[in-house]
Amino acid sequence: MKWTKKDLLGITGLSKEEILFILDTAESFRDISRRDVKKVPTLRGKTVITLFYEPSTRTRTSFEIAAKRLSADTINIAASTSSYVKGETLKDTAKTLEAMKPDVTIIRHSMPGAPHMLAKIVESSVVNGGDGAHEHPTQALLDLFTMREKKGTLDGLKIAIIGDIIHSRVARSNIFALRHFDTEIICCGPPTMLPPHLEDLGVKPEHSLEKAIRNADVIMTLRIQKERGGVAYIPSIKEYSTMFGLRKEHLSKAKKDVIVMHPGPMNRGIEIMDDVADGTSSVILDQVENGVAVRMAVLYLLLGREA
Amino acid sequence: MSILIKNGRVIDPKSGLDGILDVFIEGSLIKKIDKTLSGEGKDVEVIDAAGHIVAPGLIDVHAHLREPGYEWKETIRTGTMAAVKGGFTSIACMANTNPVNDSKSVTDYIITKARSEGACRVFPCGAITKNLKGEELAEIGEMVEAGIRAISDDGKSVKNSGILRKALEYAKLFNIPVISHCEDEDLSKGYVHEGRASLLSGLDAVPGIAEEIIVRRDITLAAYVDSPIHLTHISTAGSVDAIRQAKKDYRKITCDTCPHYFSITDEATLGFDTNTKVNPPLRSRDDMEAIIEGLRNNTIDIIATDHAPHEGTSKDVEFDIAAFGISGLETALALSLALVHQGVLTLHELFRKLTINPAKLLGLPYGEIKAGKTADLIVFNPEIEWTVDKNSFFSKGKNTPFHGRELRGKNLITIVDGKIAYKDPSFKG
Numbered sequence: 108m109k110w111t112k113k114d115l116l117g118i119t120g121l122s123k124e125e126i127l128f129i130l131d132t133a134e135s136f137r138d139i140s141r142r143d144v145k146k147v148p149t150l151r152g153k154t155v156i157t158l159f160y161e162p163s164t165r166t167r168t169s170f171e172i173a174a175k176r177l178s179a180d181t182i183n184i185a186a187s188t189s190s191y192v193k194g195e196t197l198k199d200t201a202k203t204l205e206a207m208k209p210d211v212t213i214i215r216h217s218m219p220g221a222p223h224m225l226a227k228i229v230e231s232s233v234v235n236g237g238d239g240a241h242e243h244p245t246q247a248l249l250d251l252f253t254m255r256e257k258k259g260t261l262d263g264l265k266i267a268i269i270g271d272i273i274h275s276r277v278a279r280s281n282i283f284a285l286r287h288f289d290t291e292i293i294c295c296g297p298p299t300m301l302p303p304h305l306e307d308l309g310v311k312p313e314h315s316l317e318k319a320i321r322n323a324d325v326i327m328t329l330r331i332q333k334e335r336g337g338v339a340y341i342p343s344i345k346e347y348s349t350m351f352g353l354r355k356e357h358l359s360k361a362k363k364d365v366i367v368m369h370p371g372p373m374n375r376g377i378e379i380m381d382d383v384a385d386g387t388s389s390v391i392l393d394q395v396e397n398g399v400a401v402r403m404a405v406l407y408l409l410l411g412r413e414a
Numbered sequence: 415m416s417i418l419i420k421n422g423r424v425i426d427p428k429s430g431l432d433g434i435l436d437v438f439i440e441g442s443l444i445k446k447i448d449k450t451l452s453g454e455g456k457d458v459e460v461i462d463a464a465g466h467i468v469a470p471g472l473i474d475v476h477a478h479l480r481e482p483g484y485e486w487k488e489t490i491r492t493g494t495m496a497a498v499k500g501g502f503t504s505i506a507c508m509a510n511t512n513p514v515n516d517s518k519s520v521t522d523y524i525i526t527k528a529r530s531e532g533a534c535r536v537f538p539c540g541a542i543t544k545n546l547k548g549e550e551l552a553e554i555g556e557m558v559e560a561g562i563r564a565i566s567d568d569g570k571s572v573k574n575s576g577i578l579r580k581a582l583e584y585a586k587l588f589n590i591p592v593i594s595h596c597e598d599e600d601l602s603k604g605y606v607h608e609g610r611a612s613l614l615s616g617l618d619a620v621p622g623i624a625e626e627i628i629v630r631r632d633i634t635l636a637a638y639v640d641s642p643i644h645l646t647h648i649s650t651a652g653s654v655d656a657i658r659q660a661k662k663d664y665r666k667i668t669c670d671t672c673p674h675y676f677s678i679t680d681e682a683t684l685g686f687d688t689n690t691k692v693n694p695p696l697r698s699r700d701d702m703e704a705i706i707e708g709l710r711n712n713t714i715d716i717i718a719t720d721h722a723p724h725e726g727t728s729k730d731v732e733f734d735i736a737a738f739g740i741s742g743l744e745t746a747l748a749l750s751l752a753l754v755h756q757g758v759l760t761l762h763e764l765f766r767k768l769t770i771n772p773a774k775l776l777g778l779p780y781g782e783i784k785a786g787k788t789a790d791l792i793v794f795n796p797e798i799e800w801t802v803d804k805n806s807f808f809s810k811g812k813n814t815p816f817h818g819r820e821l822r823g824k825n826l827i828t829i830v831d832g833k834i835a836y837k838d839p840s841f842k843g
Contacts, residue, residue, distance in 0.1 A: 119614065196727070196730070196731055197731065197732055198730050198731070216732070218732040218734040218735070219615055219616040219617045219686065219733060219734070220615070220617070220732065221732050223685065223686045224686060224732060224733075238616070239616055239617075239734070240616035240617075240618075241615055241616030241617070242616070276616060279614075302613050303608060303609070303613070304609060304610045304613050305613070307610050307613070308613065
């Protein structure tokens, strides 16, 4: 298979073959991070910009490490230090950056569609590093990579996603990706946090945590998106935690070999308790490790694409 | 100066007139309509309309001309130029200018400006409340004296039911309609319709019921005080249903919808094209079909444009912060003619909703082709195919989701007050 797309704006628009192609490519990159010399010359001379309008530690660092391990040069721009605070529009920022000839721009933005707008303006590649409540494609890809690694296959898996679904780009991208496989997807949270029409995506809405995780192979918990007003969707964090916080005793309802995932950052004691986050079922740090490999694969494919 | 329009198919939806006829215009009036009129020997401009349709000029009950205050978006000049290009001879302009049209002096300004620079007739719509704040009634009587033909706080609903009740009662003094923008603002913190598309895009969304709740409230209030109410830019199946039911018991309800609500759906927002951002938002396919059915069964009386022009930079930003609105005057006729092409409406039925019904709402003596009436009319061809090019718009607002779309039906000539206000460059004859 050959990669032809200029941008990675979302899981939407990717075929099952393209998803698997990224995951397979990531396999071959994972070992690089485990060597003493963690660097290959593949993207030498390429420039990667991370343009982050929202705070991020793991995603930005992960992209930067991925780019550096492929020998690309990286420049990080955070909104607080950029012209954004001086009133420059995204369009002008994009044109300005484009004039400096980057090869890839990774954008994170609080507003859905910002990466799509950027991709229409610039000729270089654009990667969506998370746009509002819309998509976070590399997160979903690393989640699938981790599920496949731990379970051997994606087909036949029962996946429960717990939390603030309505505001979650991670949930959306995971749903869009997992729908390509023979999976059972359950979204669980209070009714205010489950968007209408979820069933249309082949997702089962569920309001009971215990029912949602029954016989689950994968449990993915999400934090409440305070920056998107998530707190107003529940009476209190305390009440939410009592009803939807994942505790160790819950895990007995799931499959014996269930894995627990979290895209981070975690709010310990709210959506996930310490004994789960740090327990034997947790693969949260594997997700972080795999994230680097998946992002290396994405950068490699976009920059090595066939014209 | 006289004009003789020969050999066209003349239609007048009010009288039912429909035939190959000649129309003779002298001064500002239609003098004669008959077979084979002769214009020889006089100072007569003869227009050969063979193969085309001669109809009353279109009347828009809902446009934004942006002047005074937002002249970089549109002016009375450019907005009325767009109107005559689109086939409109009269338009009502909404009050959300800067300053707001909530006083006689602003109304005077708009009317004076329109008389000197306008390419078509302009009928200002006054604000219901001072500065559109929803708190105190504007000086409606003084504005009526200055020339407003309706009142509306368009852009938002009058949230306070007590104030709206008073407005409905007070408007009876002047026999002008209250035009209601229906939106429950507490339910409408969003940019697109809440449905399958918003689930996919993650954009903050507005449910259809945000409109329907206010539709029902406003009808209830109007019926209680026995005042006419006009519900503007209706967009949902639930609204159509509520209005159809309510009209059975209370006759003083009218409503309009806009071409975009019967032409495209919320699926158009999936590419994050900010030209699809409009308030009320583009709705679901079920809603669109209900709007079309509402037009067919006459629940919806009028087609209005909600022409909402914006400069490029208001739209050339992220979807969340882009301005709401579609520049609609130059595509409305062709989009509406699709209803005829699809067999939803006859030509006469469509033109009722574009001419005589809006005239009736605003109390205007226009919208007819009849000897002795003012010569506001158009020559158009429903079959001509053309491609929408926003760059050729007369409007300053290039914000159209229909750019590049093939449409069928084109206005060729617009005559306002007996004078040619627009002639399409392609027109020969």
